[in-house]
Structure formats: structure tokens, C-alpha cells
Amino acid sequence: MVLDIPPRTCMIDRSGHEVWRQLNEARCRIFHSSSRHQTDGVFRALTEQRVRTPWIEALRKQQAEGTAPGQTSGKQEVPSHRSLAPKRMEDSYHSVILPLAQDPWLLDTYLNSSGHIRLGTIFMDLDALSGVIAYKHTGEDVTTVTASCDRIVINHPLTEICDLELSGQVTYATGRSSLEISMQVAKAPKDGERIRNEDILLSCTFTMVSLDPGTKKPVPVNPLIVETPEEKRLYALGERNSEIRKQRKQTALIKYTPNDLESDLIHAFWQKQLQFHDPYDELRKPDNVHFMDTTRLRTATIMQPQNRNRHHFMIFGGFLLKQTFELAFTTAAAFAHARPTFVSLDPSTFQNPVPVGSILYLTATVVYTDPPLIGAPGEQFDAESKYTRVQIRVDSKVRDVEHGRSKPTGQFNYTFNVEKNIRVMPRTYQEFMMYLDARRRAEQVKESVKEDEIGLSPKAAEQSVTE
Structure with a gap:
């Protein structure tokens, strides 16, 4: 890099040749930048x-x-x-x-x-x-x-x-x-x-x-x-x-109908919706209850070669994890208007590769809250808890720029704690299936965490210097 100083600059000082010499040295001096320390997020x-x-x-x-x-x-x-x-x-x-x-x-x-x-x-x-x-x-x-x-x-x-x-x-x-x-x-x-x-x-x-x-x-x-x-x-x-x-x-909702307990839960939600809209019923949707479709956030990103895998022309999975995590974090924060603390990435799948140069579309939705708005028959929970566990589902698909073809690339399921009493409520059949799938995941994670004796209380998680 050359510092370009116009010759007329020397006229501002009357000290003569010394100033002229110093300015000329400055004009031709070469500056070298220090070595790069940044990475692309991977060590x-x-x-x-x-x-x-x-x-x-x-x-x-x-x-x-x-x-x-x-x-x-x-x-x-x-x-x-x-x-x-x-x-x-x-x-x-x-x-x-x-x-x-x-x-x-x-x-x-x-x-x-x-x-x-x-x-x-x-x-x-x-x-x-x-x-x-x-x-x-x-x-x-x-x-x-x-x-x-x-x-x-x-x-x-x-x-x-x-x-x-x-x-x-x-x-x-x-x-x-x-x-x-x-x-x-x-x-x-x-x-x-x-x-x-x-x-x-x-x-x-x-x-x-x-x-x-x-x-x-x-x-x-x-x-x-x-x-x-x-x-x-x-x-x-x-x-x-x-x-x-x-x-x-074997029990995926995409292939099989909900079980009896889950069917009862869907019916209870439907009845609750009717109550909220019944002019002869005083019950109205509480301020801390939000319909699932109002929680969605979407992004679209072109896939650059700097995030490729060792086979050159596909994006490596870690980049997808980072992108989906940050969108899930943002969705949880926007939903609760409180700083989320990460609990777990629940079982998530990579379905198809993401080519360099394609466009990645991500859709994040709040699909489950624990404690829930309505529990299953016999389920016990603290409805007044000041902490809520929020599960975010991020669906990803990739589109070929030249031909416009798109295909799903994965589903990612993140759980966060927020210091807020807040609930999500499904109201379409598709949302009910997403809710039940998330509920199943939450139950599986609870069991595995209990067996392995791991996991943090919401208060302890707030003390961490991680997101």
C-alpha cells in the first residue's frame, strides 16, 4: 500500500527541505498488513x-x-x-x-x-x-x-x-x-x-x-x-x-396416524380454539399464547465455496448447523422477547447435499413449548413456571439457480430455555402434526437426559458465557 500525498502538501510548513524529505519518504513508504487471524468459523x-x-x-x-x-x-x-x-x-x-x-x-x-x-x-x-x-x-x-x-x-x-x-x-x-x-x-x-x-x-x-x-x-x-x-x-x-x-x-407421523393420547390432545386444542372464539364464552386467548404460524422466520442464502467440504462442490454439514442454530436462536428470541439459553440440539437429519452456488432456504417455527398450553390426560406440569422450554424446528431446502429445482436438505430441532411464561398453539392439521412430532422429541430427550444424568437447570444455564 502506497501513501499518496500530493506534492503541494509541503507548502504548509516553512521548515524547508527537511519537511520536503520527510513527506517524500512518506509518499513511497510501503506498509505491510499483519498476518490474518480470522477463520471461517472453523478452527x-x-x-x-x-x-x-x-x-x-x-x-x-x-x-x-x-x-x-x-x-x-x-x-x-x-x-x-x-x-x-x-x-x-x-x-x-x-x-x-x-x-x-x-x-x-x-x-x-x-x-x-x-x-x-x-x-x-x-x-x-x-x-x-x-x-x-x-x-x-x-x-x-x-x-x-x-x-x-x-x-x-x-x-x-x-x-x-x-x-x-x-x-x-x-x-x-x-x-x-x-x-x-x-x-x-x-x-x-x-x-x-x-x-x-x-x-x-x-x-x-x-x-x-x-x-x-x-x-x-x-x-x-x-x-x-x-x-x-x-x-x-x-x-x-x-x-x-x-x-x-x-x-x-416405524411410528413417524408422515406414515401413521397419531395414537389415542395424541388424538385426545388434538381434540382438546380444537375445543380450546372454539372457546376462544365463542361469543357466549368469556374465555379469550391469553396474551402469552401465540399461534404457531405467527412465530415463523425465513432466510435465503447463496452457498459460497468458502464453506465447501473436502469434495469441493458441496457445502459441509457444519455450516448448515451454524446457519440453522442462529436462525433458531433468533426465532426463540423474537418469540419470547427474552434472551434464550441453549439446551439441546435434538435428533436432526441431513437429507440431501447442498451444492456450492445453490440457494439455501431456511424456515424456523416454534413448534412446542414446555410447560404446554394443554397437557395430555394425566400429565402434570407447572403452568405458572417462569421458565419455558421452547423447541424450534428449522426446515431447510435447496434450490438449483439454473433450473429452479428444489429439494429438502434436512430438518433441525433446537431447544432453548427462556425466562418467560409463554405458550405456542397449533391450529391447522399440519401444525398439529409438527406439534406432536416435537412433543415426541421432547419426551425422548427428557428420558435420555435423565438416564445419562446430564442437562442444566434454567438458572444455571443463564450463568454460562455461551449462547
Whole structure:
């Protein structure tokens, strides 16, 4: 950068040649900017594992070959002699230290306007870490994609800005195409020390699927060797999560009608709506009750190559997690007019890949509140509680810019606590189905949290320096 000062500037001072010399030196002095500290929301140690080829090189190669972005060869590319020998959990273990307390410029990319750590950026890191772990287990011959996030749960509040350790390993793999990865984020321990249970900020599990790069068909992965009691416990959790996914498919509302209890709940809501509008009934909709359709927020974003995955032409799952989380957070805040605190990312699915250059449409809706406006027969809850647990469903779809084709890409379910007595009320059949699906998820999460003895009280969550 050259500082351009017009020659006539020297006439403002009568000190003569000295001023002239200094100004001329200033005019030709070269200034160098300091090295970049910013990242795209994913820590450098993980970004390097994800993006190995500059975008311009990948684009030129694709143009030279005359192929469409993401187009496959159609031929099997996984070697037939690929080893599928069982592996240990520790073989895939990987950890990264995020030096937030040491590097203020790095911290700058992880903070929001109120000084809280943006969990969406942590979710990006976790998805990138899950990819590193998956490839340590499967090898580089396969394509591994995120199929679902079974849960992300806050274990303990983070009360100060500190270095964080992100770590995880494959904890469930039977030899078929899918594998489950368990990860955690905790305060980075000092040298020679181990992480204490109370230092664990959050834990999560991701399900990954391995595909043949040429055919995009599932391929088998190495099964796990389970030896120690702790490994057996983690493996059993993976089996439980797999069973829950199967049960959810078998009873999905898209295929099956609501059960008797849920039908009674729909009828009770319908009766309540009639009361609200009956001119001969004094009951009217309370101010803290909001119809579901009034809670929706939508966004549209073009997908840029800076957020691509290691296969160049698709957006990596962590970016979708960040985008959906921040929209869900905004929706909860707009609904309650209070600062939400994150509780969990409930079981969520990635349905289709998101190509670079496409447009991503997100729709967030408040689909369930706990305590509810109307409980199921026999259900007990504190209707006067000053805290409300709000579940946000974010539906995503992607549209091809050139052809206008669209397809769903995933559904993400976030739960937040707000310090407000507020309720959501469905009033169409579609909204009733969304409400019941969210209610089922809430019940499943309650059970798993109770079994694992994790989760925060609303008051404790408010003390955390995370969103």
C-alpha cells in the first residue's frame, strides 16, 4: 500500500527541505498488513483437514473435464482389496485445543455482540472434527457424509472464557455403512491433568455414512472391537440411539396416524380454539399464547465455496448447523422477547447435499413449548413456571439457480430455555402434526437426559458465557 500525498502538501510548513524529505519518504513508504487471524468459523487445525485444494483449482479442473459440480463417475472407486479388519475406538481418537483464552483474534471470531461464545461456530468445529475422526476409522478411499446429529446437550455451564478441548472417537460401528461418533467440548486441562466431569461443556453424537466416491452407494466400514467397561457403555449408547432411530421411523407421523393420547390432545386444542372464539364464552386467548404460524422466520442464502467440504462442490454439514442454530436462536428470541439459553440440539437429519452456488432456504417455527398450553390426560406440569422450554424446528431446502429445482436438505430441532411464561398453539392439521412430532422429541430427550444424568437447570444455564 502506497501513501499518496500530493506534492503541494509541503507548502504548509516553512521548515524547508527537511519537511520536503520527510513527506517524500512518506509518499513511497510501503506498509505491510499483519498476518490474518480470522477463520471461517472453523478452527484452522480442522479447516486444513477439510479444504485441501484452493477453490480456483478445483473449479478449473471441473471446467476442463466438462463435468457438472458433484457429478460422479458411476463406476466403483473403492478398492476391492480394502481392509475391513476390526478397529479399536482409540484408533480413531482425535483432539484439538481451541486457544480462545490465548488468542484474542481467534476469540474475536467466536464471540457475539454480548460477549458470549457463539455455539454455532462450535457446532461447525464439531462437524469438521467428526469428519477427521470418521476418516481415521474408514481411511481415505471412501466418501463420508454426515447423516444425522442425534443430539448435542449442554452438560455444565462455562463460566469464563478459557481454552477448549474438542475431542471424540468412533463409538459404534457394526461393519455396515454407518458409524456413530461421540464427541465432547471441555475446558482444556493443564499439562499432566485429566478432564473432570464438571469441566465438560457439552457432549454430542453424530452419525456418519460411508459411500463409494464413484457410485455414491453405501459401502461397509470397519467394525469396532469393544474391550473395556467404558467402551462397552459407549457402544451400548450407540445401540440405543440406533434403536430410537428405527422406532422413530416405524411410528413417524408422515406414515401413521397419531395414537389415542395424541388424538385426545388434538381434540382438546380444537375445543380450546372454539372457546376462544365463542361469543357466549368469556374465555379469550391469553396474551402469552401465540399461534404457531405467527412465530415463523425465513432466510435465503447463496452457498459460497468458502464453506465447501473436502469434495469441493458441496457445502459441509457444519455450516448448515451454524446457519440453522442462529436462525433458531433468533426465532426463540423474537418469540419470547427474552434472551434464550441453549439446551439441546435434538435428533436432526441431513437429507440431501447442498451444492456450492445453490440457494439455501431456511424456515424456523416454534413448534412446542414446555410447560404446554394443554397437557395430555394425566400429565402434570407447572403452568405458572417462569421458565419455558421452547423447541424450534428449522426446515431447510435447496434450490438449483439454473433450473429452479428444489429439494429438502434436512430438518433441525433446537431447544432453548427462556425466562418467560409463554405458550405456542397449533391450529391447522399440519401444525398439529409438527406439534406432536416435537412433543415426541421432547419426551425422548427428557428420558435420555435423565438416564445419562446430564442437562442444566434454567438458572444455571443463564450463568454460562455461551449462547
